[in-house]
Amino acid sequence: xxxxxxxxxxxxxxxxxHDIGASGYAxxxxxxxxxxxxxxxxxxxxxxxxxxxxxSTAYSVGHSLASRVNKANKANADIFVSLHFNALNGRAxxxxxxxxxxxxxxxxxxxxxxxxxxxxxxxxxxxxxxYVLRHTSMPAILIECAFVDNKKDMAIYDAEKMAEAxxxxxxxxxxxxxxxxxxxxxxxxxxxxxxxxxQSSQIPNQQLRTIIPAEYAIADLVGEEEGHYLIRMADNxxxxxxxxxxxxxxx
Ligand SMILES: [Zn+2]
Numbered sequence: 706x707x708x709x710x711x712x713x714x715x716x717x718x719x720x721x722x723h724d725i726g727a728s729g730y731a732x733x734x735x736x737x738x739x740x741x742x743x744x745x746x747x748x749x750x751x752x753x754x755x756x757x758x759x760x761s762t763a764y765s766v767g768h769s770l771a772s773r774v775n776k777a778n779k780a781n782a783d784i785f786v787s788l789h790f791n792a793l794n795g796r797a798x799x800x801x802x803x804x805x806x807x808x809x810x811x812x813x814x815x816x817x818x819x820x821x822x823x824x825x826x827x828x829x830x831x832x833x834x835x836y837v838l839r840h841t842s843m844p845a846i847l848i849e850c851a852f853v854d855n856k857k858d859m860a861i862y863d864a865e866k867m868a869e870a871x872x873x874x875x876x877x878x879x880x881x882x883x884x885x886x887x888x889x890x891x892x893x894x895x896x897x898x899x900x901x902x903x904q905s906s907q908i909p910n911q912q913l914r915t916i917i918p919a920e921y922a923i924a925d926l927v928g929e930e931e932g933h934y935l936i937r938m939a940d941n942x943x944x945x946x947x948x949x950x951x952x953x954x955x956x
Contacts, residue, residue, distance in 0.1 A: 706753050706754070706783045706784065706876065707753070707754040707755075707756065707780065707781065707782045707783045707784075708748055708753055708754070708755050708756070708782060708783065708784050708785075708786060708875065709755070709756040709758050709776065709777035709780065709782035709784065709785040709786065709841075709843075710741045710744055710745050710748075710755055710756065710757055710758060710786055710788070711741075711758040711759065711773050711777070711785065711786065711787040711788065711837060712734070712737040712738045712740070712741035712742075712757075712758075712759050712788050713726060713733065713734065713737045713787055713788050713789040713790075713847075714726030714733055714734035714737060714789075715734040715737065715738055715759055716734075716763055716766055716769040718763050718764055718765050718766060718768070718769065719762065719763070719764045720764050720765050722765065722766060724766045724769070726789070726790065727790055727791065727792030727853050727854065728792065728853065728854070729792050729795070729852070729853035729854025729855070729859065730853060730854065730855075730856065730859035731790075731853050731859055731862070732853070733789065733790040733792070733853050736790050736850075736853065736862075736864070737788040737789060737790065738759075739864050740788050740850070740864050740867055740868055740871075741757070741759070741788055743864055743865060743867075743868035744786070744788075744868045744871055744872055745757065747868060747869070747872045747879065747880050748872060748875070748876065750880040751872075751876060751878060751879075751880055753876060756776055756777055756780045756782050757776075758772075758773040758774075758776045758777055758785075759773065760772035760773065760776070770836045770837060770840075771836075771840075773787075773837060774836070774837055774840040774841050777841055777842075777843065777845075778840075778841060778842045778843075781843075782843050783843055783844075784812060784843060784844055784845070784846075784875065785837065785841040785843055785844070785845035785846070786845075786846055786848065786871070786875070787835070787837045787838075787845070787846070787847040787848065788848055788850065789847060789848060789849050789850070790849065790850050790851055790852065790853045791849040791851065791852045791853070792852055792853050792854040793852065793854065794854075795854045795855060795856075796855070797852055797855060798825070798826055798851070798852050798855040798857055798858045799825050799826030799827065799828040799851070799852070799858070800817060800820045800821060800825040800826070800827065800828060800848070800849060800850055800851055801817070801828035801829055801830070801831055801849045802816060802817050802830050802831070802846050802847065802848050802849070803830075803831050803832065803833035803835060803838060803846065803847040803848075803849070804830060804831075804832070804838065804844075804845070804846045804847075805832060805833075805834070805838045805839065805845070806844055806845075808844035809838070809844045809845055809846050810830050811844075812844055812846055812875070813830045813846045813848075814830060815873075815874040815877075816846070816848065816870065816871055816874030816875060817829075817830060817874070818874070819869075819870035819871070819873055819874045820848075820850065820867065820870045820871070820874075822870070822942065823861065823863075823866055823867070823870055823900075824861045824900055824909075824911065824912040825850075825851055825858060825861070828849075833847065835847050848871065850862075850867055851867075857909075861900060861912070866943065869941060873941060879941050885924060885925040885937070886925055886926045886955045886956075887922070887923060887924055887925060887955070887956050888922075888923055888926055888953055888954050888955035888956050889920050889921070889922060889923065889953070889954045889956070890920070890921040890922075890923045890934075890936055890946070890951055890952075890953050891920050891951060891952045891953075891954065892916050892917065892918045892919055892920075892921065892946075892950065892951045893918060893950055893951055893952065894918055894950050895915065895916070895917050895918065896915075896916060896946065896947060896950035896951065897913045897914065897915060897916065897946070897947075898913070898914040898915075898916050898944035898945070898946055899912070899913060899914075899933075899944060899945045899946070899947075900912050900944070900945070901945060902930060902931040902932070902933045902945050914944065916946070921938070922939060923936045923937065923938055923939075923953065924937045924938060924939050924941070925937040926953050926955055927943060929948070932947060932948050932949065933945040933946060933947055933948055934946050934948055934951065934953050936953065
């Protein structure tokens with residue numbers, strides 16, 4: 706597939722009116738730029754073609770937006786993916802995807818599911834009259850990954866995981882890690898799969914996954930840190946598990 710990637714904002718316009726997006730615990734356009742690169746790299750390694758829609762120069766925000774759309778339309782991309790982060794009042798949180806066409810909404814659905822599985826609140830698939838959605842000639846989506854001004858959203862934000870969620874939602878697979886170490890996870894007592902090495906009592910309940918004593922096949926022992934194993938399961942989700950409650954045997 707040919708996928709157009711649009712890292713939102715990142716517009717230092719020659720008319721002096723810059724567009725750097727939303728601000729908070731992080732700067733939106735730093736995040737979209739990093740995320741766009743990660744997504745493109747993963748898609749390319751899965752043999753998809755990517756179009757980087759970010760223009761190198763623009764004289765205005767409007768010109769920048771038109772250039773992005775023109776790049777995608779000219780390249781005849783199959784899908785247009787615009788990357789954004791939200792901001793409101795610090796108290797709003799979660800992920801949402803905008804699409805105008807039914808085809809766009811269908812593309813958005815598995816991506817949003819994957820993002821929500823990372824611990825973000827599902828704000829739904831919405832209609833939104835964004836310029837890039839109205840003027841692209843292929844199914845287009847605009848992802849508001851998370852809120853940059855929300856402490857909780859930014860605490861769990863991980864560019865690599867967000868890129869994986871978007872890529873696997875788009876194309877149904879992820880590149881294999883070159884040096885993955887598949888093996889067996891032997892859980893010795895009822896415990897939690899966690900998004901970090903923090904104690905389970907310090908992690909919101911919805912981010913914890915209970916796991917009962919048994920043997921589980923794992924796709925990769927990604928690493929070990931602070932008394933925890935970091936494992937990747939067959940569904941490509943990554944979790945920490947306290948090494949006092951489990952043993953990992955690499956094949
Ligand atoms: Zn934005």
